[in-house]
Amino acid sequence: MKPLSLLLVFVALIPLTKNSASAQVDHLATTPKLADHPRILLGKGEEDALKRTVGADKTWGKLHQAILTESDGLVAAAPLERIQVGRRLLSTSREALRRLFFLAYAWRMTHQDKYLKRADQELQAVSAFSDWNPSHFLDVAEMTMAVSLGYDWLHNDLSDQSRSVIKEAILKKGLEPSLNNQYNSWLKASHNWNQVCNAGMAYGALAIYEDQPDLAKRIINRAIDSIVLPMGDYSPSGAYPEGYGYWGYGTSFNVMFLSAMEKAFGTDFGLSAKPGFLETAGFMENMTGPSDNAFNFSDSGLSGELQPAMFWFAQKCNDPSLLWVERSRLMNGDTKQHLKNRLLPAAILWSNGVGVSTVAEPKSTMWVGMGKTPVALMRTSWSDPNAIYVAMKGGSASTNHAHMDIGSFVMEADGVRWAMDFGMQNYESLESKGVDLWNGKQDSQRWQVFRYNNFAHNTLTINDQLQRVEGKAPLTSSSKTPSFMNVTTDLTDIYKGALAKANRGIAIVDKAYAVVRDELETLPNETTARWTLLTPATVTIIDDKTVELTKDGKVLRLLVQEPARVTLKTWPTDPPHDYDAPNPGTTRVGFETKLPANAKTALTVLLVPQRSASKVNKGVKPLQQWPK
Structure with a gap:
């Protein structure tokens, strides 16, 4: 048995305590059996509802086509290389997430082989990296999410060899480093690192659940227990402490986590009901001025950008008026400006069939x-x-x-x-x-x-x-x-x-x-x-x-x-x-x-x-x- 595998066996035998990096409660004990692949965010056959949405609404149709066109451009692009800038591999990890989310979306919506082959090529390239830079764990988290999403959405059409290489990378370069106390201080943080890292690790666990069931459950249970720390910062009424830019980061990945949990297990384990969390959609909507620029206090950029997570909130709150700012960005701006957003396909996934042009303005000023x-x-x-x-x-x-x-x-x-x-x-x-x-x-x-x-x-x-x-x-x-x-x-x-x-x-x-x-x-x-x-x-x-x-x-x-x-x-x-x-x-x-x-x-x-x-x-x- 390999030394790292022995480590996993040993770690699995450690008793779970409140202060352990692992979860204390088995939240998954009463959940239904996990579905076959694809299981992350979008289940098998659920593309049909998305196709109806993009076919029935001109604005959604334009965004859908823009993602396909961008994916066409990616087909000819060279695969990513492991280029680290200072202490960060983050720009590479983020581009991997953008590429794989776009290409996997294009494949599932069109079943054109070019998207499958190019996504597989990207998955192989990043899986071959020496590591995903665990010393700056955000890099690992985003890369793990990228590879896990691609692996899950393409799983049934990848070769056995590809699947073996990719799931090994998710395990060795994603999940296992998160068990090392040298790299997982984010588990006790109450800021965006916790949200992003727990989301990335949960995606990895969902992706290879059937291959590593004990470890996967451990990772997911740990995430459910840990992510309550940053979610506590939305209390009492939804103001996000880190401002506009980090709302777009931390909250978006928090929503990616909750949405994946709901899809996989039929529940978000009560997390979205935490005080202030659903109210934070009002915070984000009101943070944009008439100029379309953000209230950019703290470490934030000035330019506002489309926030896919707002569509999840609008559905959860049954309040389409939360999308007034997103409506403007989708209808009045150049669709190309959204294509750098690595979570862009999620806007369509969470659209709930809403007609963009029918969104009414908020009542309160x-x-x-x-x-x-x-x-x-x-x-x-x-x-x-x-x-x-x-x-x-x-x-x-x-x-x-x-x-x-x-x-x-x-x-x-x-x-x-x-x-x-x-x-x-x-x-x-x-x-x-x-x-x-x-x-x-x-x-x-x-x-x-x-x-x-x-x-x-x-x-x-x-x-x-x-x-x-x-x-x-x-x-x-x-x-x-x-x-x-x-x-x-x-x-x-x-x-x-x-x-x-x-x-x-x-x-x-x-x-x-x-x-x-x-x-x-x-x-x-x-x-x-x-x-x-x-x-x-x-x-x-x-x-x-x-x-x-x-x-x-x-x-x-x-x-x-x-x-x-x-x-x-x-x-x-x-x-x-x-x-x-x-x-x-x-x-x-x-x-x-x-x-x-x-x-x-x-x-x-x-x-x-x-x-x-x-x-x-x-x-x-x-x-x-x-x-x-």
């Missing part, structure tokens, strides 16, 4: 979510491209992938994002220059990265200091009142030691303009407060109270109502270090003000689109008097 990273997402309309959109966050810089952006916001009007966020910088660009990027302590080099600290965000800086990493800012009130839609947050803990109290409120007034009001109380010393707005617009300072922003032929005015005397100014966004990314076409604008010791001060700023200049009310009430 405000969404508020509590939790580790509480957010408030407000707009004046879902269908007006010129609508005002304001999104604000509280939370803590100690959260996974967070920036020092507590109290920060973005704002859109007339199709322009006037108040912006840089979002993330490419990790490899920092890691390759030796930046201590993943150390989140207060004095870490992470917070010297320009895009990550509060100096570059639409928030307050006190005494030229960084925000407190361990500080936490809850949302304290909110209101959907149409004439004064608003939210407030308590920033006191973020500025502990620099201020006695700090509260921020943001409102949309009469659907015409936005108000940002900060109420500060100082300690027994003079304090300097800086109010900053980051913008891609051209900035013209008109006078001591007024800034004019212009972009794309549109105009927005920044008006300072309080304090009485400030000097408006701009700051550059040039990279201060050689490791910082360039930030062309952007400016920081705002003001600094000296606050007396033991004083109460309000900073009140209006953001007024040109069309609303005549609608500005002169006074803004204290935060305590804002509608709740």
